[in-house]
Amino acid sequence: MVLCSCEQLTYQYPEAEQPALQNIQVKIEEGEFVLLLGASGSGKSTFLRALNGLVPRFYGGTISGNVMFAGKELHTLSQREVVRSLALLNQDPERQILLDTVERELVFAMENIGLPWTEMRSRLAEISHLFGLGDWLHRATYTLSGGEKQRLALASLLTLYPRVVLLDEPTSQLDPVHAEAVLHVLRRLNEEWGLTVLMSEHRVDRCFHLADRILFFDQGRVAYDGSPRGFIQLAADSVPEWQNYLPPITRHFLKPSGGQREHVPITVKEARAQSNTAEQREPAETASTAAQTRAPLLVLEHGTAGYEKGRDVLHQLSYTIGAGERIALLGENGAGKSTLAKVLAGAVPLRQGTLSWEGHAIHANQSLMHGRIGYLSQNPSDYFLYETVEQELTFALGNPGKADWTLAALLDVTGLSLYRDRHPHDLSGGERQRLALGILLAASPELLILDEPTRGLDQRQKDKLNHLLHQLPGVKSTVVITHDVEFALAYANRVTILYQGQIASDGSPDAVFQHSFSFMPQLYKWRRRPETS
């Protein structure tokens, strides 16, 4: 049965130059799991918002064509009718939690649609069981981790018992463990409840195999609508750039050296079944080699740190960053990655321990840190103080620049020459990231620390970022905090995993990835042999 459909749907945001969606013609069957793929800005999020009426009811703009739900035109349904049937989950867990305790958050949507108390009580119990929230009900929402918040936001939406759930990159800010937990719930809901799921996602390694169908968006149009196998076939035969949207294991098998191209695997299990001898999996084509021992740049010894009067986030942690290292810092949400980065950058003072730069002891707030260490936070917009890209970079060059860079060179290296007159907030996510990076580069740092720079970036943007990080002049070493193990594999020559404020694993990507199941890229999972004790 067709549940949702779009007929000749075209939509343009207010004051936008081009339509975000053009002539969309799609039918969604009840119970389908549909994966939305495409580059950033290709129209995936707008499509999801069009399906639940946020576009144009909330955003304004002009719309033509029709969106139907359960045989009725969406615009004839009231907000309440739409909300009860079509739930939307955004990527940012922080901004979706509205109230202060888990229980209040869970009942909020039910209260809004006026459910009677007994019904609310019953649904609260059901959803609480499903998500295992029984012990959390009286917890303050601010104490939850990012992954927990995202699960709570999803649970809160599901209390409405919707027929369709629309998810806009729901795992982009989650570590692999929590992302798996969210996807596991979605899979259960789809398989056992028959819930229709439409999900846009850039990190497809975890969810490609869940999809019954792929919708590929390109510049506001649906360029592909069909089965995952059909998508792989097209990517293999005629549209090679679509391979960027395939799981790494599939991409590997599509390479000329990868083996057969007939029934290409989309999961590690399928890949193992196809090449079930260790020898077949042997070609250790790792993207990086181990970092060689180099002169230490920044040394943290027995560092203990935390925030204000809170508990210690880092405990007696010793860590050395050498010249020439490209470090990927991994760990679950709340493991202390950002705190370590801020300690290294001088934003969070040490409670115990010492920090030294090339053998000279340094302290937080010391001016020594500013020029030498560049820290890119998770919010690139925090760096934007002026009206245009050019003004931002000009200001950065004068404060406290070392004259190693010119404006033209910065625009060139960040690939923003064409956008020099744009307002920073009009740039895409990847462009904002590069502008913030350009601002940092203006101070000619020797060590760059980037906190989750791949968040919300599509594969092509990640490749660009990776390329940029490999060729930054004057930068001796880079540290990237990320949840994206595939990016870490492509970028790093050293991988560190943090666990509860301490280093759980540290070494070359090969050494670390081979033994970390939670943070293991797909190719390593495929090559992994069961350990014999």
Next chain:
Amino acid sequence: MKSEAERNVWQIAHPAIVVLHLATQLLFAFLWELHPLFLCGQLVLIAVWAKQEGAFAQLRPFFAMTLLFGFAYLCLNTLVLHEGRTYLWKGPILPYLGRLDATVEELSYSLCGVIRLVILLLVSQLFQRLVDHDRFFFLFAEAAPRFVTTALLSIRLVPFLQHEYRRIRETAKLRGLEPQRANGLGQVRYSWLLLRPLLHSALEGAWLTAETLYARGFGSGKRSSYQRMALRPREKTGVLLLLLPFAFALYAKGLGVGQFAFFPLFSWPDPLGDLFGLGCFLLLSIVPIIWFRRGEEM
């Protein structure tokens, strides 16, 4: 806001009762008018209560402001009033205001006003500390659901902006933008610079929050309420105990307790009687507080 385990005994109780406790104290601050003995007694009572509840730490930032404001009030009120006979200073005659002067009576009267101001400050801090705001607002959820939700979200806006500002400031500091020596103008210029990212961040945040509200059906029609708060038997007894000091205060006032005049000269007809009355009143005021605390702790 804190989790259930972190909440104090008052935050777990019915919010109406807690508000009633505080409202009673507010009422008493005005019931005796500006009687120095009663105001001082009440100040001691509330200060001890606030200390007991650990509210002093949060009070510190407000104290400097209150003292400043209190001092300004003390000076202005004394100068502007034209009462009392025991002159400390006689100043010039100004148009509209008349003669500026200061008398012992005016000064004392103004000082009592400052004490009352401190009592109000302490009560408002106790409200912050003891009342679970969400639960208090939920009392009106049935009658004014949209107002309640909007009010709760507005309350969240302040800590949200504080958090955003802290993060933006940290970024600027790491870029070396923070002035090394904080002179007034440099600090203003620096804060102005950070205003733009804060504004953008707040707007984006508000937009996303509004979208989430819409997507969760907020404003889609009549709401229902999950929160049901009924008075427990012990809390009902507590309300009756609260009536004791109130009834005593009215009775004592009827008997002429708490008479004090500042002008034209100090007049205090029965200091001993007032002292005894204050003792009884404080004792009766403490009873419901102790009853309440013990009941919740058990």
